[in-house]
Amino acid sequence: MPNPLERVFGKHKSMGTVVHTGLVTPTMKRIVIASDALRAMTFTPGQHFRIEINDPLSLYGIVRPGETLRTYSIWDHSEGTFEIRAHLYEGDGIGLRWVREATAGDPVTFWGPLGDFTIREDAPYHLFAGEETAAAAFGPILGLLSPDARVYGVLESESAEDEVPVPGPHELRRVHRRGAPAVSSQTLLTAVAGLDLPAEPGAAYLAGEARTCQAIRDHLVRDRGWERRQIRVKPFWTPGKRGLHH
Helix, strand or coil, X not given: CCCHHHHHHCCCXXXXXXXXXXXXXXXXXXXXXXXXXXXXXXXXXXXXXEEECCCCCCHHHHHCHHHCEXXXXXXXXXXXXXXXXXECCCCCCHHHHHHHHCCCCCEXXXXXXXXXXXXXXXXXXXXXXXXXXXXXXXXHHHXXXXXXXXXXXXXXXXXXXXXXXXXXXXXXXEEECXXXXXXXXXXXXXXXXXXXXXXXXXXXXXXXXXXXXXXXXXXXHHHHCCCHHHEEEEEEEECCECCCCC
C-alpha cells in the first residue's frame, strides 16, 4: 500500500545522520547531515527538505499532524551531505527543540528535495528582502547568480552581530531592528521602499515573517507597479502559526 506522504511529496523518505553542528551567528545554527540517498538526488538552489521529527503515521502523528514535520532550506550540499541553517528564535516548538538539541550522531529522517522558491533566470534584475530566517534561503540563490547579474535587496537582523553571511559577489543592504518588532517589520519595509530600483519590474524574492512579506509585496504592487506573478513569497514564520518553513 502506498505511503500517504509519498502522494503528498512525490518522494520516498530518506535516512541520514547528523555529522556536524555549529553556530553561524549567536542566533543561527548550522546542521550538516550525511546520507547515501543524496547521491541520487538532483538539487536546485532555493529548495528545501522536510525533516521528520515525529512519525506522521504514528498515533501521535495522526492525532497531531502539525507536530510531525518541519521544513528547512538547503543551504549547501555536496556528494553525500547537505547543510541547513536554522534561526534560534525565542520560544518553544518541535522544530526549535530539534535544532537546539541536534548533535553529531543523531539519526535524521527527511523528505525532498522540494519547493519552487528558485531563481527566475529571465528576469532583468533580482530583488531580495527578508530577515535572518530568509538568509538561509537567499544564500544558495545568490551563490547561483553570475557576477554581472543585477541584484538589489535588504537583509534585516536584530543587530550587526546577528548578520548571516551570504556567498557570492552580490552584497545586500543590511539593516538592524535593535529591539523593534520583526513581525510586520517597519524596519525592513522602510528599507525596501527606499531602494533605488530600475523603473521596470524585475523578479522579487521575499521570505521570512509572513506579515512583513505581505507588506513588502503590497508595496511593490501598489507603489512600484509590479505584478504579483513577478514576486515569489516564502513565509517562514508568523506568531501563532506552527510548521512554516525555517
